[in-house]
Amino acid sequence: MAESASGSADKSVQVKLVLLGEAAVGKSSVVLRFVSNEFQANKEPTIGAAFLTQKCRLEDRVLRYEIWDTAGQERFHSLAPMYYRNAQAAVVVYDVTKASSLEKAKSWVKELQRQANPNIVIALAGNKVDLVLPSPSTSGTGSSSESEDEADDATATPGETPGADGQPESLRQVPREEAQAYASEAGLLFFETSAKTGEGVVEIFTEIAKKIPIEHILASTRGGAGRPGAAGARPGARQEGVNLEENPAKSKDACNC
């Protein structure tokens, strides 16, 4: 405990990050991919918000992401401020196969820019690119368990799954350029991701980590960070963190840049 406490004061920076986006765009899957490098059926539906943590190394610093994965259903919208208040980063997710989800994403961005922490770093993530890009990993991992996962996952709505094999590009409703243009106009980080293949997921968090004003956060939280409670991450969580620090390194070396 003591070690971790001192560590957090020196190096580990807590970053509160919130995931927002329309229902069934794959917010939870993106988090799951990032936190445990898994893709699977959602074990828990998101009521209000799910809370996960993940450590990420950036140069000589360790960032500890506290991730709030919010419920996507429209009526939970009024609860969202509870989760995005004080957030230093937000990932707004949309589904590249569903044009309306980008509209919802835009409205989230607007809301964040007006209501949330003024320095918030926002990333826009167009998820489910695996459905529109015939990527090698998709065909390679076409095992039965994988496809089952896909069907179970909230990201794959029944109507879209069959088309995934047939004519992938026809499913795309949001051209990359359009979203990219919007993102640069609104000053957002932009990624196209696939929680299923892992494409682009770690990059989001890495780029956010680079953009976060870490010194600023450190300065503002140093007062509280040394207190025992702040470091009260349970042993399990710490293990997770260590474990996961290696994972990204293994997969794409993305987090160790």
Added chain:
Amino acid sequence: MSTISTQLRHFKEPTKDELTEIFFSVPPAALNAPQSGSATPSETLPGEEQLEKMEINAVLSMGVQGQEDSYAGKLYLLPPYLAFASLDRKSVRFTIPLSTIRRVERLNARAGIYALSLGLWHDQKIIVQLTSLRPSADAFCALLRNALKAELQRGQMKAVKSFVKTCYSEALVPDESSVGDNEREDGSLISEEKAGAPPRETTYHGGLGLKYKFPGDPKKLREASKIKLWTTYLRSHGRNLTLLRYPQCTRLVQVGLPNRLRGEMWETLSGSLYLRLANPGVYEQTLAQNTGRVTTSTEDIEKDLHRSLPEYAGYQNEEGIGALRRVLQAYSFKNPELGYCQAMNILAAAILIYMSEEQAFWLLGVLCDRLLPGYYSQSMHGTLLDQRVFESLVQRCLPMIHDHFQTVDVQLSVASLPWFLSLFINSMPMVFAFRIVDCFFCMGPKVLFQVGCAILKINGEKLLQIQDDGGFLNLMRDYFASLGESAHPTSADPRARAITRFQELLLVSFREFATITDESILSERRRFRADIIHSIESFSKRSAVRNLKSLERFSKDQAGMIYDALYKAMFLEPPPAMPAPPPAALFTTSGENEERPETRIGLRTFQCFLSEIATWARDETIILNGFQQRVDRTIAEHEFIDRLYFFWDTSCRGALSFQDLVSGLDGVMFNDLMENIEWFFNLHDKNKDGFLSKDEVLTLSESFLFIFRYEIGDAYLGAVSRFMTNAFEYGDALQPQHEDGEKSADGEKPPPSGSNTPYLNLATFRMVVLADEVLESFFETDLSASFRLEPVPDLELSASNNGLLGDIWSNIATADNKKFFNRFTDGIGKTIGKHQVIHRPSIGRYTNLEEPKAHESLLTPAMRSSPSKSSLRTEATASSTTLVSPSDPTPPSPPPKIPASSSEFSSLPMVQAANAALMERTPFAIDDAGDDDDTDEDSEDEEEDDDQVLDEVDAFLEENDSGLTAADKQVANDLLHAKPVK
């Protein structure tokens, strides 16, 4: 785009009667008051309405001596139910359908004692001693007799037998009452019984657990001994429909229901059993009627089916998933306004383990509609409210924790929200969550608050260490994971060691937080409801404004005011339920054109909306009755408003969105003279061909007359008649040219003589308008200015809303009193001749009954410099003259000009009407003014004339006191400055 809902404003605190019904879990549909909320009211026979409710003091005792103590309490006749609650309202209670009462006997007892013996379906006998005065007791018996008779007539008695067979407890407790059955059953039922009898074991309903096992280890849960205890209890105290709840019942629930009985007991304790009894077949019907229907809710449900208790074996195959789908869909069809909310899937999945689909359907209904009110609604206001209530309870009961949370800025809700939303089912291991659910159904929603507080209290010391939300959540997660462990692992006493953390939790909940009662929760809810509604509303207002595609030229505040007006209109005139998505959605299967649901208003709501903003879209009457002056406002209806409605409906959906309104208002509120003229022209150019037809010219004139209908004086009337004259003169004059032009282009074309052919173009229209001073000033400033964005007085809304101020009754009384007072004073006013009703003008430029001089100050510089300013003055005179009765000969009256004008259109009814109106009002001075427009007049002369006229009018008024006193004139003067009375 967001949706706007005024539903929150319609909240009404339950009345005392309703609270009684809720307490006894009596289905509202079974009561006489028709409840719109319940989509499936049981059939009501005409006779049922006469059945009265009554309550009476009574002492309840069991028929068998020494079995239970006697309890004093109140007996309620709530046809078709009989209910009892002991004085403390918790020790003993029952709710029994009258149809299960087989025999009622008046007992021959000592004098002065009035006792009834009730023989119930399950062979148990209860004795109620009516302790009220004799006449009340007699009355109660008479009502009871009637109610029983009505039940018999409805054939409900027969339904009981087949119904109880669906209950597991019937299989549990050997049926000893079969002999007695024949007493009352008719042949049809016996034959029915024969048909359904052979597979006796399968008649009861059960859940997935029967096939896929129940969660938890049956041995550890001590299922066998629990079943034994319950069998004993149910045998002596009735079961399912006739269950009597004595203290032992609550104790047994608190140690956990046995799995096989759990579903039925949930049903019985929550009262959903009665709904199922009253609505046989409704579940299947609901599904059958909506087969294949796809809604937003069904889509959302699909997404969550595989995410609901996925570890449970029953939900890893189509059987469980299908059941879950059907139950959730059926509820969403039954209550489309609520539809489906995430977390309901967890509840439904949980209860389906223990009960059949039909049982689960009704229990889910009780959960969503009554036990967790508003939790899953579109706004989730119930959730937010109860989180606030919970926070306040924590503040009161656990002030240190609350203060610490404040200090480190941790929100309780981040952890507690899911507790309440999914009844702890996805927070703690299911076996424990279900035991809390047992208590919840037995003891009511307060259990959630009690357990919530107990969790915090038990973890108090650790909670005081946490620094952020994350720490809080981790602590809670660890605690819930350890609920099965010993609470006192180091204790020397083995019995203390045996107590699990979960048992400790329940002990703390019910011992230390017994002060949290249903009443205290109700009153806390009352306390915070207004806050919550306000914050939800301002949240949705902000997002609505933020989500506008374009603010146009409005500021955010102004858009907010438009929103307020829209909101008020929607409150007063709720738009029809969200129509099915426009047909476009049917053709495009891709999500390309998919739009998020957006609130759109219909014409009625639009009229109401416009009346908030445009002065001419409302009829405002100023009423004086000698005691008070008030402004009554009603919504105007006119074709012009309808026209505007369709004009603004640019996407042709037959309904307007908030954005449409903002854009529409933008199209007129910032216009200058020329733009306004064009706007008005386009508004009336129905086919958008750049020409008004003759008909359209007339419609346009009607629009003028409508807008000007309450202007004092005849200035506008004259202007409109001049406009028509000129329009037709110019139109006719220009007509041949158009024809020539068209002929040259199209070759041969018959001369357009019909009233629908293009007639007047914008240029001509502009010329005609600009030829008239009054219309020019109307278009220059008055038209735009007649749209006024003013803060909608919130008070007005809350006064008409009963929920906001918390106390419904006082509010109703106030509103009623106000109306009554108004009527009353009006009545007096009429009798003493002081009652007076004056229409407030919409534009009010030429209102003054004062001397003409004062008028000058009203003129804009532009008008003053205009050549024909005296015409305005004359109009002031005209204003005065309108006070004069038609027979008054005073003002010089040259013959009205209009009838003399082109005879071509004089046959048209519109013009006739206008002329008639002019004639009616004897527009003497106005015609002078009209003439003066053409001649360059000498203003001083005019002024003198005016004075003369005024003098004459004054003289006249003095002579014939026609009811208009100086005070009245004063009032008329005040009209301009009058504000709406709140």
